[in-house]
Amino acid sequence: MADKPVALAQKRLMDVKLGQLPSWLGTRDFTPNGLLGSVRGGYERYFNKYINVKKGGIGGVAMFLAGYVALSYLWEYDHIKHDRWRKYH
Amino acid sequence: MMVSFFDQFASPVYMGVPLIAIAIALPWVLYPTPSSRWINNRLTTMQGWSINKFTNQLMLPLNTGGHKWALLLTSLMIFLITINMLGLLPYTFTPTTQLSLNMGFAVPLWLSTVIIGVRNQPTIALGHFLPEGTPIPLIPVLIIIETISLFIRPLALGVRLTANLTAGHLLIQLIATAVFVLMPMMPAVAILAATVLFMLTLLEIAVAMIQAYVFVLLLSLYLQENV
Numbered sequence: 001m002a003d004k005p006v007a008l009a010q011k012r013l014m015d016v017k018l019g020q021l022p023s024w025l026g027t028r029d030f031t032p033n034g035l036l037g038s039v040r041g042g043y044e045r046y047f048n049k050y051i052n053v054k055k056g057g058i059g060g061v062a063m064f065l066a067g068y069v070a071l072s073y074l075w076e077y078d079h080i081k082h083d084r085w086r087k088y089h
Numbered sequence: 090m091m092v093s094f095f096d097q098f099a100s101p102v103y104m105g106v107p108l109i110a111i112a113i114a115l116p117w118v119l120y121p122t123p124s125s126r127w128i129n130n131r132l133t134t135m136q137g138w139s140i141n142k143f144t145n146q147l148m149l150p151l152n153t154g155g156h157k158w159a160l161l162l163t164s165l166m167i168f169l170i171t172i173n174m175l176g177l178l179p180y181t182f183t184p185t186t187q188l189s190l191n192m193g194f195a196v197p198l199w200l201s202t203v204i205i206g207v208r209n210q211p212t213i214a215l216g217h218f219l220p221e222g223t224p225i226p227l228i229p230v231l232i233i234i235e236t237i238s239l240f241i242r243p244l245a246l247g248v249r250l251t252a253n254l255t256a257g258h259l260l261i262q263l264i265a266t267a268v269f270v271l272m273p274m275m276p277a278v279a280i281l282a283a284t285v286l287f288m289l290t291l292l293e294i295a296v297a298m299i300q301a302y303v304f305v306l307l308l309s310l311y312l313q314e315n316v
Contacts, residue, residue, distance in 0.1 A: 043118075047121060051121065051130065051132055051133075052121075052124075052129075052130045052133075053130055053131075054130060054131065055131055056130050056131045056132045060132070061119070061132070064118075064119075065175075065178060068115065068175070068178070068181065069178050069179055069180055069181060071111070072108060072111075072178075072179075072180040072181045072182065073179075073180040074103065075101050075103045075108040075111075075182075076101045076108070076180055076182075078101065078103070079096065079101050080180075
């Protein structure tokens with residue numbers, strides 16, 4: 001199966017081959033405006049897929065909150081790791 | 090290293106960003122703006138309906154001058170309720186356990202109600218210091234008491250919210266530790282403690298919502314007196 005020739009900059013991340021990854025990263029916009037734009041784009045993708053649907057359920061919000069819990073765990077890990085196998089809490 | 094139960098109230102810093110910053114910014118993300126469509130998606134519709142109901146209820150006792158405060162009070166309520174409820178998730182940080190944040194909300198808002206009252210209707214605002222129908226010998230004492238009660242309002246507002254949330258989180262952590270430690274030794278007692286923990290969590294959910302509501306309600310009350 002031959003891929004149609006598409007310019008590297010326009011490919012999505014999942015379609016980029018592993019060897020092309022560094023050059024693909026070179027085409028991305030890492031200025032503050034560019035980062036803001038990609039954050040907004042990510043937010044809109046999530047919002048339009050899980051929240052902005054006619055019969056949205058608890059799943060969209062729940063996934064987001066689970067991600068927030070995971071993020072908080074990451075933030076607190078350095079402090080929490082002292083609780084492992086501790087004799088007196 | 091001394092690890093105490095109060096360490097959960099210290100905001101951890103990772104890669105230069107304190108967790109409290111993320112925790113304060115999060116409620117903004119959770120309430121998307123309704124689009125310009127006539128009918129929005131189910132979640133946005135529910136959000137709009139509940140906010141409208143709440144604002145209607147809050148504005149009932151206020152006169153037209155007080156309606157200018159609708160946006161401020163409603164957004165404060167949503168902010169506090171979201172922060173309190175998010176703090177009940179595991180590993181998260183609750184910014185409202187910090188006295189600085191709560192006093193930062195309470196003092197300016199209370200002060201603005203007082204200043205509005207003193208500017209627009211100074212006689213009525215001063216008249217609040219003496220309730221109608223007090224016996225004459227009681228007047229001096231009552232004026233002193235009412236003055237003290239006026240100045241203690243911001244302190245009470247801030248400390249009430251802080252103390253309720255801090256106490257709740259502390260209790261949850263204490264009882265959870267007890268359950269963990271007791272599990273290998275006395276499983277029956279651990280199961281009893283786990284039941285207490287479950288009921289305590291339900292209480293905490295209620296307290297989270299109630300405390301936010303009380304904060305905003307009292308502010309609207311102070312506004313009602315003065316506007």
